[in-house]
Amino acid sequence: MATVSVVAGAIPAVRPGHDENQIRAVQTWTDALLRRMTLEQKVGQLFVVSVWGKAADEVHSMNRATYGVDTPAEVVRRYQVGGVIYFNNSGTDNVDGPTQLASFSNGLQRAALASGARLPLVVAIDQEGGNVTRVEAPATEYPGNMAIGAGRSAADARTLASINGHELRAMGVNQNFAPVADVNSNPLNPVIGARSFSARPDLAADLVAAEVRGYQASGRATGTVSSSAKHFPGHGDAATDSHTGLPVISRTAEEWRAVDLPPFRAAVAAGIDSIMTAHIQFPSLDPTGVPATVSRPIMTDLLRTEMGYQGVIVTDSLGMQGVREMFGDAEIPVLALEAGVDQLLMPPNLTLAMDSVLAAVRSGRLTEERIDESVRRIVELKWKRGILARPLVNVERVPALVGTPEHLAAVQRLTDRTVTVLNNDNGLLPVRSPATALVVGVGDTVNPAKSPTQLASHLSASGWTATALPTGTRPAEAKIADAVAAAQSVGVVVVLTNNLSANVAQRTLLTKLLETGRPVIAVASQVPYDAGFVRAPTWVATYSWRDVSLRSLTKVITGEIAPRGKLPVDVPDGADPTTVRYPFDHGLTW
Template sequence: MKNNNLFPCLLALVFLISPLQAQKTEKTSPEFLQYTNSKWVDSIMETLTPKERIAQLIMVAAYSNRGSQHKKEILKLINEQKIGGLVFFQGDPKSQLELLNDYQLASKVPLLGAMDAEWGLGMRLDNTISYPYQMALGAIRDDSLVYDLGQEVARQLKRTGLHLNFAPVVDVNNNPNNPVINYRSFGENRENVAQKGIAYMRGMQDANLLTSAKHFPGHGDTDTDSHHALPQINHPFNRLDSLEMYPFKELINAGGSGVMVAHLDIPALDSTGVPSTLSKAIITGILKDRLGFKGLIITDAMNMKGVTKGNAPGVVDKDAILAGNDLLEYTEDVPKAIEEVSKAIKQGLISQNELDQRVRKVLAAKQWVGLNNYKKQSTKNILKEINTGHAKFLNRKLVEASLTVLKNKNSILPLRKLDTLKIASISFGAQKQTQFQKSLNLYAEVKSFQVKANATAAEVAALKQKLSAYNLVIGGIHDDSRFPRNTMKFSKAVQQFIGELSKEENSIFSYFKNPYSLNKIAGIEDATGLILTYQDTKTTQDLAAQLIFGGVGANGRLPVSIGDKFKSGDGEDVKGKLRLKYTVPEDAGMNSKVLFHGVDSLMQEAIKKKATPGGQILVAKNGKVVLHKAYGYHKYSDTIKVKKNDLYDLASVTKISSALPALMKLQDEGKFSLDASIDDYLPYFKHSNKAGIPFRQILAHQARFKPWIPYWKNTLRKNGSYKWYTFKKDSSRRFPIKVSENLWLHRNYQKKMFKAIKKSELEDEAKYKYSGLAFYLLPAIVEEISGEDFRKYINENFYDKLGATTLGYNPMKSYKKSRIVPTEHDYLFRHKPIHGMVHDEGAIMMGGVSANAGLFSTANDLAKLMQMYLNMGTYAGHRYIDETTLRDWTKTQFPDNDNHRGVGFDKPYLQYKGENSNTAKDASKASFGHTGFTGIMAWMDPEEDLLYLFLSNRVLPSRSNTRLYQLNTRTKIQQVLYDAMK
């Protein structure tokens, strides 16, 4: 090597000029070194020829997606050259492990398997998880999460047969234009980089995986990619020592097992101009002698132009060994490399003893990872075992913890008072609705727009006109690259538009790009709300949307400075848990495997046995939605799949979702009493047999009321035709109530229904008997007490505030028929398939508006009201109902009379009756809810903070289809929820 003779002088000069700083951490040696002179290492050394010992220091590139010819080439290197290890690149876990098993079988000495998996297996392998890039991890304030990442990444790598991760990157990225490190760095703050690096390293090493801190002595301040050329760093030694090398020193002292050396030209450390990978002054002089590092020293890939330019294959590998490296990554010409190192030994450039010590070090590392007792690994269930619920949950936790709020003027985040907002969302750089926009719509009605990256001024102007109808604009700024590059490809018109929106009073932006690129958009720092996610994935989009509405919080801190706009460390805390959080079961302490398998299999059984064509299920625990899925089709013979935003007829769940919350609120205001009776609010009933019966008895179904009245039958003559004052084929002023396409009801017929209720006889005995009669009267009672239209009252006081936009009556007035799931083919009354109108005959004769039935909703919007109940009257910081009122209404009212019901709410049977019970065995006695005739169930368990919604159309094609009851699907699924908590 050309610089060898200069080494002593240069090294002496360096340390005379600037002594290295004292280390902060007490020094710990790498654990694997304890095996350097073990019996196993001794035994292996005895079997190795001089050339085979050199080969132990060589690792070649291996792929699991390159076919049989590539496999033959690797096997040839193993059989003929006796290489020491493999560095795996593209492929998939199963194929990789199958190959590695074969390679290990062919190898004389077990092979060391390595990978560049900085953000997990997803960096290299298909069908695996990509965790956040290190720039995002740098924003996290809880280092224990980074440790957990290390543990999980180690588990996954080991499951694919590997032993060494070329991570963490501990380069301090202080150059925004760095093309090769950048988002791969924890940031620009040396202490933060060191702390995160140590946490990640310890997590992996505590899980028995070797690590490699990179790229020594620091690749952060370059504007050249060493894959393509040799970057030069011209800082003085003091700066390099105190900044670039600081994290490496900290990781070395913390017991890091490996260090990877970069391909860099650093005149202050070696004036000869050779790459640092080939510099004895840097590797032996500084890393080994001065920093005292005794672990594995690994080269960066030996095929990169930063080291290969001007250096011949084999010769360059020899120079790397002479410089002090222990492992050569990605050697291009293995026979030549072995030959050149052999020559160097003969020439006395390196002694056999010195080389043997490095071989022992490599073998010791192999023993530490268990290769002295190597066993073939099974590929069975490998994908499931890698992509576990815990692994997915960790990814969400890391993304959530990295969310950084840079602006939050007037505490706009999280959004409140949804009933005052008309919201538009714009996804910049997208051409169709994004996950960000879909997730925003989980919380409120948000109109979605998209702006192409190259949009013209005319296209922008057209959108501006549409935005005039909205008082809040939420922008998502998206990336067009797989990696978050520091680039800006938006047209001038788009950038100007973003700047203009930022100056509006109510503008929120979520930035899904590289943070450095924020500096390229003038004015974005003026936005009322500004969120930084560091990269663009479905998970970052989803959680950013949840942050805006308070489903999650944020406490991330910016790990780099962004021009003059923001400084490293900037960020504001925003509290979460305001509204429902959409997450994975493990976030709520539930087992995703038990939950998803159990629910999916029961739903598939129900659909297969034609108990229902499809359905929606939503499960929330601790205010966290852990399952939200759509199953099957709208009809058995249909091709329209159920979607999560389709609306279902809620049937009797309307009872607890419409008049009931209204009456509880009116009770809180002193305007309604459970001790009062119907005639107290509707004088028409004063002289009826219903007078004086208290509402507590009525709503607990213990008022002796008849179960139901077939109102529609009273409209028929003996010959089957309709009486003249009941129905007409066409609408008119006298017949305005639509019952079906060619059936319109007389405007006064509701009075006849009330009369029928008034005159109906009472049962002989005051005991539990389910009756819907009083619920037809409740809307009129709410109107009488409040002085407001019933629908307006419940919309303004509940649904609008909750953001439950689909929860309402007569959905055809607001939604396309294709979004509404059909119910029964009515051959008795309407003689048509029922689609878009309420199934219940009495409710449709009330104009579709009744407290007995009539509400439609998605599971998601119904969940908001039910979660308010589960929260004992509050949601999103607003109290809707007093807690004492809710606790009273949801408790069993007349247990001594063998009546299990609450006030309006259903409750578990007083004694569990097995499959004949109305709830799962494990549902607590404190739980409450309701079921619906069309195949609905809404149930809440305050003891477990558990919400369960089951929406279906089991009445298709006919109400005589009772298979859903026979299979007991709803309560069996409910039991799965409790099983998943165990």
């Protein structure tokens, strides 16, 4: 993996601790860099954009439609952007696998180094674990954050983040928009849920800090990644998805300090490289009611001045409705910079966004010094993580570094400590003798057949005779009838649920299977709040439908391991949210 030299003289070495001499050296280096750069190049560094395709030189019609050029490399060269972000098949279809992604990253970095700015890219991704996973097997997959909260181990959180970070860096990804620092205090939160570690600020804070240290600690040849705590000032109490609307958080400022602030404060204390904004209204923190992303009282007065945070602030996607509800696409980037933000993520119209910022500088609304301030933070992030000196990765080494047996075993061990048994009234668990089983329901909502099929396969590998009958997110009456009929001839029925609060048909399926009188194991495969909507003698929470979680579930069902997870949230009664059916810290074992 060759070292790549960039402009402005020799890049100061990165050594553990970043002592004052190193910091002064990189500041001097950055001063020289800024003097060389044009205003257009500086503004380009502020933007992190999505590109379409799986290779730097792949022609894709969406690049032409969005950017006026054909390939990802041409996007980088034309606009001289500071970063790109990858999505899998649910978005820009960038990911085929680890080796492909490493080649893609190298191609984009070479394009950046060949551009006028000649600065390597921040290559970003959302690899949180659980349902927000962009790179799947053969890379190591991870359970959702709430599973880590159920495991209660800061050491496990740090291990997971370290493995995740080093695998991402091997693939050429150097910034992970994780961990989620939101405290999921609203059980009906439509967008955070199991992405949060806990509803308790102290537990969430401990695990956020552990993951920051895991991502950003040094010590391996593949380097480390920047982490990003999200979504400031806290998305956990939202009742609206900010992708589609503008949530309003009604907490008082005192409640915010007690509930939402601690994980972000812990992230700052742990040395977090970046913090992502939330597109939410928080009237007690900014009475004007503008989204937090464009709020100077929140981004500068609270985050920078009061909390002392001097790292990079990055917006959530500027294509989300939460930030576009009140302002147009030309105004949003300027308002965000005025508020104190540095990185502008995924503007829906890049040319418009860049031109708006340039016009604001030329008119005097923004100063070039203000732009320099953000570029300096971004460049120093790239220096700290070794991106400036070593932007390229060794593609041939990827299979030896990603999805290794050691990584897979370590993540399996920590996931084994997260499964939580909420109810075992009839003593059904563990089922120590191999049984005939029917696995129904849904886990992965993108591929509804996947989770029941995987679980049936794992049970069969344990000596059971297991059949999968995937019923989907909203099973039709005929599918429910098929499941009820199939249940009559098996010893155990396992029902995977996902978000019963919004899916009445799933509740009907579970209820009708319970009415058959067959032994039923109900499994909340995403949020544990499902257990509040249907009373079942046996309820288990896995917080994730990833294969690693289904393997741990299999071990608990068959008695190979005892459950060790403890609820990281209160599970309220679905019919009466003021009543707690399963309290925080609840979890049965044997």
